[in-house]
Amino acid sequence: MSDIEERLSAWLDGAMTPQEAAAFEAELERDPALAARAASWRANDSFISGALAPLAQEPIGDDLLARLGLAEPEALPSAANDNPPWWRQRWLPVGGALAAGLALVLVMVQRPADTAQDGGLSFALESTPALQQARLADGRTLVPQFTARAADGRWCREYRVDDHAGIACRDAKGWKVEAEAKDLGPVADGDIQLAGGGTAAEIDAANARLKTADPLDSVAERALIAQQWGDR
Amino acid sequence: MTDSGPDSGAMRAEIIAALPRLRRFCRGLTGHGEDGDDLMQSTVERALARAYQFETGSRVDAWMFRIARNLHIDAIRSARRRGPQIDIEEIAETSGEDGRDTVENRSDLAAAQRALQSVPEDQRSTFLLVVVEGLSYREAAEVLEVPLGTIMSRLARARARIDAVVGRSQGGLQ
Structure with a gap:
């Protein structure tokens, strides 16, 4: 040349x-x-x-995004006014692979941990959009269910880690687990619900105590994550 | 997106925003619509699986161009190991002429693809990044992990080759 x-x-x-x-x-x-x-x-x-x-210039359609694993996660609907509080309906059908085979039989309630700092839980809660999977240090999979604001101004997230569910809230020091419900078993038809009445009493109680508002939609939640939860 | 990116939601949005250009780059690399789309899909899968490797503050599109190019090189090397030993340049020259009906058949695009496939892969990827995707020499050098001087020589060789190919065909590219 x-x-x-x-x-x-x-x-x-x-x-x-x-x-x-x-x-x-x-x-x-x-x-x-x-x-x-x-x-x-x-x-x-x-x-x-x-x-x-x-x-x-060819459009990127929803089908292509789905094939590429980039489809927008299905957002959980907000509760209507004439419905029970949203946190009593949180085990709504979410469908698909996420729901399939998930074990949800409530047996016992675990004492809440003082903090959620261990094993990558805080990082997963900090950075993972709802219904996306995050792998914890011990190999378990965490799936945030949704995000809602407590009456005291903290952002709270319900999540599921393999065989138990929990709710954690974030303050200036980080994420703190407010309640956990352990040993959850499978339900029929791919829907997610708790056996024995369809509610997790400890998590319901935590939501009642925290007076959490309606969940954020996926767009608002992603924006909040992108802002590193700075909108407090 | 799973667990790993520094900000997985934002990165996912950037990946989606980069898809149109990534698709064009992949089709230009492979010279074939379906092969290009397969390469794009593999690229996105790799990007999602390795989001933890992405360096915050750098360009997602350039990162995905690099992944796509590396996957394409791997595929060429794998094809060489499986089949008779032929030159990469020959692969480039014969791709798109293998009898498949799905080769881009719009006339301008087909002519452009023939010109692109006439140059070796390293020159083609450089040409695509700079001339088609508009990357600077420095950005292209980072994507391809080569010195700036290599980018300059590859571009000159690609352009000379394309011009020679065009000159041999009646009526030029069009």
Whole structure:
């Protein structure tokens, strides 16, 4: 590859300094063959980039996003006014692989931990959108269910980790587990609910105590995560 | 997106925003619509699985271009191991002429793809990044993990080759 061709290429790409470009343009004026080659190369560039331009204008449909694993997670609906409080309906059908085979038989309630700092739980709660999976340090999988604001202003998230569910709230020091319900078993039809009445008493009690508002939709939740929960 | 990105929701949005250009880059690399889409899908899967490797503050699209290019190189090497030993350049020249009906058949696009496939893969990826995707030399050098001088020489070689191919065909590219 000759130096002149590399310089021609750099000139076409605007990759020369003004002084280099001026010198090269003087060469173009003196050398008709070089000028013809420059015109030809520029035309080739223009044709190829123009011919490929429509490929980047084809729409990215929902089907393609789903195939690529980029579909928007299904948002949990907010409770209607004439319905029970949303936190009594949290085991709503979410469908799909997330729900399949999830074990949810309430047997006992675990004493809440003082903090949620261990094993990556805090990081998972901090950064994972609802219904996405996060792997904890011990190999278990955490799936945030949704995010809602407590009456005291803290953001709270219900989550599920393998065989138990929990609720944790965030203050300036980090995430603190407010309640956990352990040993959950499977339910029929792929829906998620708790056996024995369909509610987890300890988590219901925590929601009642915290006076959590309606859950955020997925867009608002993602914005909150992106802002590192700074909207307090 | 699973557990790993520094901000998985924001990164997912950036990946989606980069998809149109990633699709174009993949189709340009492979010279084939379906192969390009397969490469795009593999690229997204790899990006999602390795989001923890993404360096905060860098460009998601450039990161995905790098993944796509590396996967494409892996595929070429794998094909070489499986089949008769042929030059990468020959693969480039024959791809799109293998009798499949799904080769891009719009005339301008087909002509552009033929010109692109006439150059070796390393030159083609460089040409696509700079001329089609508009990356600077420095950005292209980072994607391809080569020195700036290599970017310059590859571009000049690609352009010379394309011009020669065009010159041999009647009526030029169009």
